[in-house]
Amino acid sequence: MCCPVRPRAVWASAGIPDLQLGLVGLTNAGKTALFNLVTGGEAEVAPYPFTTREPNRGIADVPDPRIDAIADVQDIPNRVCAQVEVIDIAGLSEGAGKGEGLGGSALGRIRELEATVHVVRAFANAEVPHPLERIDPLADLEVVDTELVLADTDQVARREEKVQKGVRSGDPDAKAEAAALGAIAAWLADGKPVRTIGDEDAIAVATGMGLLTAKPTLYLVNTDDPGDPPADIVAYAEAQGAQALALPVGVELELAEMDPADAAEFAAEMGLGETRGADALIQGGYRLLDLVTFFTGSGPPEARAWPIRRGTPADQAAGKIHSDMERGFIRAEVVAWDKLVECGSFSKAREQALARMEGKDYIVQEGDVMQIRFNV
Numbered sequence: 286m287c288c289p290v291r292p293r294a295v296w297a298s299a300g301i302p303d304l305q306l307g308l309v310g311l312t313n314a315g316k317t318a319l320f321n322l323v324t325g326g327e328a329e330v331a332p333y334p335f336t337t338r339e340p341n342r343g344i345a346d347v348p349d350p351r352i353d354a355i356a357d358v359q360d361i362p363n364r365v366c367a368q369v370e371v372i373d374i375a376g377l378s379e380g381a382g383k384g385e386g387l388g389g390s391a392l393g394r395i396r397e398l399e400a401t402v403h404v405v406r407a408f409a410n411a412e413v414p415h416p417l418e419r420i421d422p423l424a425d426l427e428v429v430d431t432e433l434v435l436a437d438t439d440q441v442a443r444r445e446e447k448v449q450k451g452v453r454s455g456d457p458d459a460k461a462e463a464a465a466l467g468a469i470a471a472w473l474a475d476g477k478p479v480r481t482i483g484d485e486d487a488i489a490v491a492t493g494m495g496l497l498t499a500k501p502t503l504y505l506v507n508t509d510d511p512g513d514p515p516a517d518i519v520a521y522a523e524a525q526g527a528q529a530l531a532l533p534v535g536v537e538l539e540l541a542e543m544d545p546a547d548a549a550e551f552a553a554e555m556g557l558g559e560t561r562g563a564d565a566l567i568q569g570g571y572r573l574l575d576l577v578t579f580f581t582g583s584g585p586p587e588a589r590a591w592p593i594r595r596g597t598p599a600d601q602a603a604g605k606i607h608s609d610m611e612r613g614f615i616r617a618e619v620v621a622w623d624k625l626v627e628c629g630s631f632s633k634a635r636e637q638a639l640a641r642m643e644g645k646d647y648i649v650q651e652g653d654v655m656q657i658r659f660n661v
């Protein structure tokens with residue numbers, strides 16, 4: 286097995302995780318519970334505000350049975366999964382966008398990440414206090430999103446001041462940036478997230494600054510009941526240029542502690558879908574960032590999964606493995622993972638004309654196994 290048990294949270298990793306998700310949301314929405322579900326970590330989960338004073342960073346493997354299939358038929362000993370990183374910060378309170386409350390300083394950590402998962406409470410549980418004393422997921426989403434818009438507004442204003450000097454001296458780059466910042470500021474002043482601005486220059490500047498509302502965002506509705514997210518939240522997500530997913534985090538945490546066979550039976554009885562628990566969040570993250578997975582593993586020592594953005598050409602995909610492979614890329618030999626497994630080896634796939642040579646402009650497809658030829 287590639288990932289027989291979910292690993293415990295670790296504090297640092299040598300490599301850069303393939304998918305980085307920053308959790309935001311009000312206090313007691315279930316962020317730390319979700320963090321624990323994904324990482325198998327044991328961060329303190331408690332119904333008090335500001336339990337999470339320091340951000341929790343956790344890295345977990347992304348289980349993928351295709352890695353084992355590729356490795357098993359070729360007797361490849363080592364199997365390497367993709368990795369997801371989750372950062373859990375203190376709950377945002379109203380005022381966090383202005384640097385008030387604990388959320389404010391922690392927002393800086395989220396700016397460094399690729400995407401956000403906005404956890405919103407829809408579970409009832411009277412024992413867990415709600416900071417605003419209500420169960421109203423849509424209203425909660427709006428509160429937090431407003432804070433994020435305010436936080437971005439502040440950042441943009443500070444940046445605008447900095448580029449002024451360049452603008453006065455006639456620097457064309459400074460002028461272009463100032464124009465983009467002006468457009469962003471106006472958009473935010475309307476209460477809209479930067480990700481919906483539809484202006485490439487503005488998006489580039491916003492992404493470079495790590496603006497929070499420019500990040501791809503998944504609304505994770507923490508429910509009591511399995512099923513799809515409520516229609517009003519789906520509509521709101523669409524208007525915000527975001528995606529939505531419902532997950533009963535509390536139930537999933539309980540299932541994660543049960544014997545897998547019992548958990549599966551229980552899950553089926555409850556009508557939980559086939560993709561559950563941490564996998565549901567990870568798949569949501571892959572959809573959010575539009576990732577596809579290719580593999581290396583044409584023989585020992587390892588078979589490995591590599592997530593990349595959909596539409597990535599072969600030479601850039603090779604660069605994910607090593608920069609030399611991109612620089613010196615000659616061609617890639619490609620076979621679909623299931624065909625490789627059917628044939629049993631790359632050489633047999635070649636004989637049956639199932640493996641083919643592709644150049645640097647080839648767009649890597651979901652499930653490709655690639656052998657990169659390069660020369661540096």
Ligand SMILES: Nc1nc2c(ncn2[C@@H]2O[C@H](COP(=O)(O)OP(=O)(O)O)[C@@H](O)[C@H]2O)c(=O)[nH]1
Nearest residue numbers: 312313314315316317318331332408410534535
């Ligand atoms: N009933 C129920 N309780 C939950 C759920 N998710 C979290 N909780 C509880 O709510 C409290 C706050 O959760 P926590 O993850 O610490 O919230 P955070 O402030 O967003 O990090 C804890 O007591 C959790 O056990 C859920 O889906 N259902």
Ligand SMILES: [Mg+2]
Nearest residue numbers: 316317336337
């Ligand atoms: Mg917490």
